[in-house]
Amino acid sequence: MQSILIVEDDKRVADLLKAGLEENGYQVTAAYDGIMALRLFRANSFQLVVSDIVLPQMNGFELCREIRKIHAGVPILMLTALGTTNDKLDGFDAGADDYMVKPFDFRELTARIRALLKRQRETNPAPRESLVFADLQIDLNRKEVRRGDIPLHLSPKEYKLLVYLVENAGRVIARTEIAEKVWETHFDTGTNFIDVYINYLRKKVDRDFDVKLIHTRPGMGFILTDKP
Known part of the structure; x- marks a missing residue:
């Protein structure tokens, strides 16, 4: 079972995401602030991270950079109400692989998660130098x-x-x-x-x-x- 870390400070939204993704067969852990998320990521093995940007303790951009230091290849999807071009550019510069703006269609979210996980599983060719x-x-x-x-x-x-x-x-x-x-x-x-x-x-x-x-x-x- 693939494990996903949800980082969302709104507990109602986090619970809805957790329940919906678990119904789709994923193992889901929720964190409600950036520091808590980073501790969980260091202590566990996650195949994907879905994170908000506006978070207590440590914002989503900072969290993304810290996760990249630990695991350069884990897919990170930012799910946030911040939808300006600059916000998206900042997210990608921080290391995010995908970016969705709230409100969102849950079917689209699960489709993007499947695509990110599929690419993660695909065998890479022999590394070039x-x-x-x-x-x-x-x-x-x-x-x-x-x-x-x-x-x-x-x-x-x-x-x-x-x-x-x-x-x-x-x-x-x-x-x-x-x-x-x-x-x-x-x-x-x-x-x-x-x-x-x-x-x-x-x-x-x-x-x-x-x-x-x-x-x-x-x-x-x-x-x-x-x-x-």
């Missing part, structure tokens, strides 16, 4: 990025996006593909997450270099190439 494109170098073990001799300091989502671009260098990648493969979810067409993160990367990867690597193909998407 590095990726190289032009003068861009990515150390996959240390998660360090350099362009030439200059280290680039990226957020977790910037790093994941850059890795995907390098893995698909020379190919135009649509925004919908990036949303699905990098964020592993589907975004509303009205959001501008992809463009925001592409701009973040351009500032770090291209701005101080003569040869630009990240290019936009209007109406199609983005491509990593060292050719204009």
Whole structure:
């Protein structure tokens, strides 16, 4: 039985989530503040975490960062009333894998949980040690990025996006593909997450270099190439 940690300070909501997920066959533990959640996570083995952001003791962003220090791969889904673009960006930068805004459809929540757990179970290919494109170098073990001799300091989502671009260098990648493969979810067409993160990367990867690597193909998407 797969074990899920629910972090929600509203006990009524936590109890509803717990009951609904248990009906779907999951083993569920509830925590009502960030410190309690972190203690439970350290003491137990959870396959997935569902966390609010506004929490007593330690907020959801801080909790996500602390969990990532302990277990880099456990899926984290943020379930919160905070729904602005900046809130979502902060959540993904903290290390969240998915983000849902309250009020939510419980069927959609369980579908997203199943998708996250399925990806977690899938066998990964033999680990690579590095990726190289032009003068861009990515150390996959240390998660360090350099362009030439200059280290680039990226957020977790910037790093994941850059890795995907390098893995698909020379190919135009649509925004919908990036949303699905990098964020592993589907975004509303009205959001501008992809463009925001592409701009973040351009500032770090291209701005101080003569040869630009990240290019936009209007109406199609983005491509990593060292050719204009």
